[in-house]
Amino acid sequence: xxxxxxxxxxxxxxxxxxxxxxxxxxxxxxxxxxxxxxxxxxxxxxxxxxxxxxxxxxxxxxxxxxxxxxxxxxxxxxxxxxxxxxxxxxxxxxxxxxxxxxxxxxxxxxxxxxxxxxxxxxxxxxxxxxxxxxxxxxxxxxxxxxxxxxxxxxxxxxxxxxxxxxxxxxxxxxxxxxxxxxxxxxxxxxxxxxxxxxxxxxxxxxxxxxxxxxxxxxxxxxxxxxxxxxxxxxxxxxxxxxxxxxxxxxxxxxxxxxxxxxxxxxxxxxxxxxxxxxxxxxxx
Numbered sequence: 013x014x015x016x017x018x019x020x021x022x023x024x025x026x027x028x029x030x031x032x033x034x035x036x037x038x039x040x041x042x043x044x045x046x047x048x049x050x051x052x053x054x055x056x057x058x059x060x061x062x063x064x065x066x067x068x069x070x071x072x073x074x075x076x077x078x079x080x081x082x083x084x085x086x087x088x089x090x091x092x093x094x095x096x097x098x099x100x101x102x103x104x105x106x107x108x109x110x111x112x113x114x115x116x117x118x119x120x121x122x123x124x125x126x127x128x129x130x131x132x133x134x135x136x137x138x139x140x141x142x143x144x145x146x147x148x149x150x151x152x153x154x155x156x157x158x159x160x161x162x163x164x165x166x167x168x169x170x171x172x173x174x175x176x177x178x179x180x181x182x183x184x185x186x187x188x189x190x191x192x193x194x195x196x197x198x199x200x201x202x203x204x205x206x207x208x209x210x211x212x213x214x215x216x217x218x219x220x221x222x223x224x225x226x227x228x229x230x231x232x233x234x235x236x237x238x239x240x241x242x243x244x245x246x247x248x249x250x251x252x253x254x255x256x257x258x259x260x261x262x263x264x265x266x267x268x269x270x271x272x273x274x275x276x277x278x279x280x281x282x283x284x285x286x287x288x289x290x291x292x293x294x295x296x
Contacts, residue, residue, distance in 0.1 A: 237267020
């Protein structure tokens with residue numbers, strides 16, 4: 013299995029598990045909390061059929077990657093992504109994030125620039141700034157995140173179940189847009205995450221990405237569901253037009269946080285159109 017080393021913790025290397033499939037224009041897929049690269053199972057084959065090279069990886073603390081006790085902040089997450097991009101020598105890449113993964117995309121472009129990147133995609137985004145402050149009154153009160161941390165510390169498996177129920181809008185979509193088996197698979201992946209990462213990632217949702225958004229100099233696509241219970245649309249995706257210079261917003265009606273799974277056709281169509289791959293699919 014392929015791994016890239018992104019650091020050291022005492023006697024052990026910190027390694028990210030990644031998969032690298034196909035050939036053609038590279039597309040890097042960055043998963044959200046609390047899942048792994050497997051979250052892209054409905055996008056991977058479509059992108060491969062469109063003639064893309066597709067790279068997925070597991071964030072530190074999740075999936076098959078190392079589970080260190082530190083490094084759960086967006087500067088480190090972006091550095092991890094930069095190491096992977098450099099190690100694979102990716103050029104003219106499209107970097108695609110879902111949920112927490114949109115933070116990596118935004119911070120990477122803000123901190124490292126677009127030398128290796130031709131475009132970016134934010135699906136169910138966490139930017140621009142989720143925490144409510146005096147200069148960000150549209151954000152979420154800090155007490156909400158404090159409650160999340162308390163729940164995750166007290167009973168991580170129960171916390172994950174409740175989180176995933178909101179992730180999929182499970183009460184409405186169970187048996188229709190998401191099966192019980194798919195939900196259980198997500199829970200299985202979620203509870204295999206590091207106990208430290210499970211809690212330590214929650215404060216990262218309070219990161220201010222407004223400065224990063226201003227620095228982005230490549231075309232961006234934002235795909236967001238207007239029924240997102242995890243990262244509410246009116247506090248995230250709806251606020252991004254005007255903050256990112258060159259961007260397109262696609263709003264998925266009644267879409268939950270997990271639109272890449274529940275509204276696959278709409279997400280994949282927008283993604284393929286944006287990266288110019290839809291013509292290759294049609295031609296084939």
